[in-house]
C-alpha cells in the first residue's frame with residue numbers, strides 16, 4: 001500500500017475497526033515510513049488526550065437533582081407489566097378464550113333444556129321464553145355486545 | 161442482588177424504588193452524553209428528564225434478551241436529537257423574527273475551575289457534525305463497539321466506521337490548534 005492509502009486507514013487504527021490483515025499491512029508500512037508514523041502518532045495522541053479531557057470534565061448530578069429527575073419520570077403513567085403475564089392471559093388470548101368458553105358452556109348447559117322437555121321450574125321457564133339474550137361487556141373499553149337467540153338457540157336478527 | 165431484568169420486573173410490578181437502583185449505573189453516562197451533545201449542562205439535564213420519562217413510560221417494552229445499557233443510550237440519543245431539532249427550530253424562528261438574540265454567550269460552566277479543559281474539548285469537538293459527535297462519543301467516549309453504536313444510532317456499521325474516521329480526523333486537526341507541535345516533538 002502507498003502512503004495515500006495508509007493515511008486513509010490511519011484514523012481507524014486505534015481500535016478493532018479494521019481487519020487484522022489490513023492492520024498488519026499498515027503496521028508494516030509504519031515501520032519503514034517515518035512520515036506516516038508521525039501522522040499515526042498524532043492521531044494516537046489527539047485521541048488519548050481528548051478521551052482524558054472528557055474524563056476530567058465529566059459531570060455528575062447533585063443527589064437532590066437526580067432525585068427530582070427520577071420523581072419527574074415517575075409522575076408519568078406507570079408502565080404496565082403486560083409482558084410479564086403468561087400467554088393464555090394476554091389480552092387477545094383472554095378475549096378469544098372467553099368467547100370460546102361462553103359458546104361451549106351455553107351449548108353444553110342451555111341447549112339440552114330445549115331438546116328435552118324440561119321438568120324443573122327453571123327449565124320450563126327457559127323453554128317458555130321466546131328470546132334469550134346474552135351480553136358481553138369489555139371491562140377495558142366498555143364495549144357491549146348483545147346476542148339474541150330464539151328458543152331453539154338460533155341467532156335472531158335484531159330490529160332497532 | 162437483583163439483576164437488571166429482575167429490577168425491571170420489580171418496577172413493572174409497582175416497586176418504584178427499583179427504578180432508581182436500575183438507573184444508578186447510567187446516571188453519569190447519560191448526563192455526560194447529553195452534555196457533550198448539547199454543550200450545556202442545564203440543557204443536558206432537560207434532555208435527561210425527557211429520557212427518564214421515556215424509559216419509565218416504555219419500560220414494559222424492554223425485552224429480557226436485550227442489553228439495558230444499549231436501550232437506555234438509544235433513548236438518550238433519541239431524546240438528544242429531538243431536543244437539538246427543537247432547539248434548531250426555535251433558533252430558526254427567532255432568527256426569522258429577528259427579535260431576541262440567539263446566543264447570549266452566557267455559559268455558567270465557564271466559571272468553573274475546569275473551564276480550560278472544557279474549552280479544549282469544545283475546540284476538539286466543534287467541527288464535528290452531530291452524527292460524527294455521537295458516533296465518537298459512543299465509540300471512543302463510552303466504549304461501545306461499532307455494532308452496538310450502529311444499533312443505538314439506528315444506522316449501519318459501515319456508516320459508523322465512516323463517521324468515526326471523519327470524527328477522528330477532525331479531532332486530530334483541531335487538536336493541533338491546542339498542541340501546536342512539530343511532528344515527533346510531543347510524545348508523552
Ligand SMILES: [Zn+2]
Nearest residue numbers: 003006033036
Ligand atoms: Zn507512508
